[in-house]
Amino acid sequence: MMIKLPDDKQAFLDDLLPRLTAVPGMAAVVIGGSLARGTARPDSDLDLALYYHDAAPFDLAAIRAIAEAISAEGTPTVTGFYQWGAWVNGGAWIKTRAGKVDFLYRSVEHVRRTIDEAHAGHTHTDYEQQPTFGFHSTIYLAETHDCVPVYDPDGVIAAPQSGGRDVSARPQSTDDHGQPVERGIHALSRAGLRGHRGRLQHGRLHHAHAVQAHACCMRSMRRISRATNARRTRSPRSPSSRKAIWRLSSPAAPPRRGSRRVSRRG
Known part of the structure; x- marks a missing residue:
């Protein structure tokens, strides 16, 4: 070249x-x-x-x-x-x-x-x-x-x-990413995006939960980037991988309750 x-x-x-x-x-x-x-x-x-x-x-x-x-x-x-x-x-x-x-x-x-x-x-x-x-x-x-x-x-x-x-197209390195991404997204939502009682303090995420949210997001994005890269040559074989790709491509907005609490206290 x-x-x-x-x-x-x-x-x-x-x-x-x-x-x-x-x-x-x-x-x-x-x-x-x-x-x-x-x-x-x-x-x-x-x-x-x-x-x-x-x-x-x-x-x-x-x-x-x-x-x-x-x-x-x-x-x-x-x-x-x-x-x-x-x-x-x-x-x-x-x-x-x-x-x-x-x-x-x-x-x-x-x-x-x-x-x-x-x-x-x-x-x-x-x-x-x-x-x-x-x-x-x-x-x-x-x-x-x-x-x-x-x-x-x-x-x-x-x-x-x-x-x-x-x-990235190897089955073992693609299919294994699906379930961890699903768990990461679930943990991310529990880390504060739903505005559960005790998760928000003084208009922002409690520091520990913010760190957890950041870590979950980065792990999920790292894994999904590999699965998405594999899609360029063939679709991920496992339903879990396809589901994770769909969820990250159309993320839900933060719930209104949590948004109101942040706005009111910010």
Whole structure:
């Protein structure tokens, strides 16, 4: 896949890429983010994922030297492996003459393992990695599907890209979302939307119930987004999944009793 970069970013990448590919242990370099998806703005970052093998990771001292050489504003932020967490496992933030450039470290083995697990219906959410919404392991499928390899001598990106986002259509990872979404919507309504006695205090949801409502909503939306994504290739097989999609597409308005109480006390 070829993409058209702005002239300043293309010239910058042409100069940067030979430096990165010369680093010992560099398995692949790919463009990600909005530039890869074709949705970039003039001021969008240049996101570069740097892939390495666990048994022979690239030289961090060399990465730091490159970051400092291309920086146009002081000393850039450059981390070690896994300093940002288990999923966004390190990288660099650099302000350059061509705009902001991000390096993002990616383990080939970790990405492959995560994609294989997702195809088997096993996914992970790490709320410590990116609070409050968390990092969802299926993001790796979107990353590898959308990314544009600019250096991949051994084809380490080709195999993940061939699988793409198809994981969302797997029966195990689609049908299992229906019942949890139904429970989440039910819990959300009990958390305050019906205006039950004791749920509303001083014109707003009690803090504990507001937190519960937020959590239920986010969990439900995360699951329903996967089921909806699967609909692009085929309809969800379980009635529960279809029902959850229908309920989220036509949400009920807050009951009038609860609205009056909020208006009166607000």
